[in-house]
Amino acid sequence: MSFAIVCSGLSFAWPDGTAVLDGLDAAFGAGRTGLIGVNGSGKSTLLRLIAGELRPGSGTVAVDGEVGRLPQNLALDGSATVADLLGIGAARTALHAIERGEATEENFAAVGDGWDVEERALAELGRLGLAHLGLDRPVATLSGGEAVMTGLAALFLARPDVLLLDEPTNNLDLDARRRLYDAVESWTGVLVVVSHDRELLDRVDAIADLRDGAVRSFGGNLSAYEELLAVEKEAAERMVRAAGTDLRRQKRELEEAHVKLARRKRYANKMYESKREPRAVMKLRKREAQVSAGKHRIMHEERLAGARARLAEAEDAVREDAAIRIELPATRVPAGRTVAAVTGLRAPEPAPGTLTELLVRGPERIALTGPNGSGKTTLLRALTGERVPEGVSVRIGVDGVRYLPQRLDVLDGGRSVVDNVRAAAPSATPAEIRQGLARFLFRGAGADRLAGTLSGGERLRAVLASLLLADPAPRLLLLDEPTNDLDMDSAARLGEALAAYEGALIVVSHDLPFLRTLRLTRWLRMDRRTGLAEAGPV
Structure with a gap:
């Protein structure tokens, strides 16, 4: 070929x-x-x-x-x-x-x-x-x-x-x-x-x-490749079980051998002390017993070491990808509190149901969908106060508003991952920051890497870490395409973590399987012509 x-x-x-x-x-x-x-x-x-x-x-x-x-x-x-x-x-x-x-x-x-x-x-x-x-x-x-x-x-x-x-x-x-x-x-x-x-x-x-x-x-x-991997993983897991059984058997046989050898040693010592045979004969038999015991012990220990090696090899054959483990801080928002209010929204061609204001109350979980260029990112930026369109008013009612942008340009590329997170959580100790970063798969020297050298998926994990480990804890999360560049396992873990998040959440995403894991309370849709409107689950 x-x-x-x-x-x-x-x-x-x-x-x-x-x-x-x-x-x-x-x-x-x-x-x-x-x-x-x-x-x-x-x-x-x-x-x-x-x-x-x-x-x-x-x-x-x-x-x-x-x-x-x-x-x-x-x-x-x-x-x-x-x-x-x-x-x-x-x-x-x-x-x-x-x-x-x-x-x-x-x-x-x-x-x-x-x-x-x-x-x-x-x-x-x-x-x-x-x-x-x-x-x-x-x-x-x-x-x-x-x-x-x-x-x-x-x-x-x-x-x-x-x-x-x-x-x-x-x-x-x-x-x-x-x-x-x-x-x-x-x-x-x-x-x-x-x-x-x-x-x-x-x-x-x-x-x-x-x-x-x-x-x-x-x-x-x-799909065909994953089917092959599933078959290989099942076979590998069978090998792990068989190797584990063999290891337990070898341990048991070694313990039994130790008991038998101890009995032989006690018998040889007893015969030597009773002097029932000539001294030279008894010394020879005692030495032979010791040599035999040593060979027996070495044989069983070699078998045990081999069983351990086979188990380690079998375990290595089982594919287990590392995935992020996100434990979100206490971010509860009272049900009656107004988290955010955006007023003065306009649309080129308003239709029945077009919203002129967006109110987010309590721990609402909102999916913001719609075609590219319809204004979803513009609305998130308005909520951050970064760029508020003329005629629009924004009021935020909680501390800890955190925004994940599409382009992930919030990190200082010339600083390490640790230093970027420390800037978002200045009151946290170095040990607390590194412990938190480990859950995002930045361990040891990996946490000291410059942000500018990270891959797309690594950069997203670093940005997520800086948002979710921030001080104060995020009580309103604004996420713009959060699964971009994440591998499938990590995207699933992110969904699980956000499902347990107790603050208010607005997510822009076209990843429908991901959105369906978030326990959403509202679906909104943006349209270039008709603006913002309530929508049913997609």
Whole structure:
């Protein structure tokens, strides 16, 4: 089989010495491959190495053809337009100049063969549900989901030989996800996608599991791979049970051997003391008994050591991924208290049921849903006081308002994880902070890593830690797409922890299985035209 991507002996470490990959061998062929693994295993780093954005410390990367990559977090130039994000800004400017009569050699060179570039760009935007975006629209006005889909449109427009997608469904509404699934299924080149989106991973041709520094490849989608893992885990657990039974048997036989040897020793001593046989004979028999006892003991101890080794090997074969353990502080809010009040809400085309105010009372648990660009993040930012739209009034009635943004830009990249959390909880002791971080899988030296070196999933865990371990304890949590970049087990643990949270909660998410675990009391929906309204469970 020929491979489009071949990684040989690939090693990479961050400047602070944190090793990410060490001697990795991996190969990716034609078709669609889902690259999975727990947070921090090196998936995003591997994509950046393949794309040539990072240089390996050792080893090689060979790629057959041009590479296009969609990062987890697009770097958006506030002065850029949608056309610039699509990569057609220069060609479009030259095209318009030629139409105005500026037929220069530079303008013709900039256009090249792209005389229909605007039409193709608009068609690609329309295919991905972005027909409402104009090519001159500033990217700073795009929602997180719109930015992701525009980045995808740029890649589909460029048609690279190898397409690398890093968590492409982050921040996407349900309609946008369906369009992405269709686009991925129609891709005929080489595609490697890092994702925790089960539906997307069930549409790939192969799974590559990056675990413990090695890649295991499987021909099939995620569901088929998980079925294989379940069979392997069941067999491994049977081996653990058998090895445990053998270990107990060996312990019992060793104890019985010790009893028998003790009896023999007492008998030999008794015979020696009674002097029933010649002294030389009795000394010989006593020495033989001691030698026999030593050999017997060594034999049983070797068997016991072997049984322990087999049990350890069997236990290592059982896959157990580490997942965050979140214990939220006491955050109870009295049922009658007004937690937040937002008044002066307006909509371009109000409809029956459109809300002009949002009142959050007591420990309400609210899901805020709606399409990308409808204003969900804007409402959360208004609640934080960060950016309140003109004419809108916000009143907060509790201490401890904590906000998780989509872009996770609340950490100081030049400071360690410990120092970032300490800034949010200045009264906590170092031991308390490290104990709390351990529940978010930052243990020992991991807690001392610079925030700027963290992977997307690790950064989300660090931000969650700084929010939930903060002082004062959070009594109003505002979470904007909290499961972005989290592996499946950690997302499930987060849902369990938030279900036990006793404060008020507003969650923006398109992850419906996650939302259904939160014991929600209200569902609200935002719409670009009709604004905010009550909605039934999705």
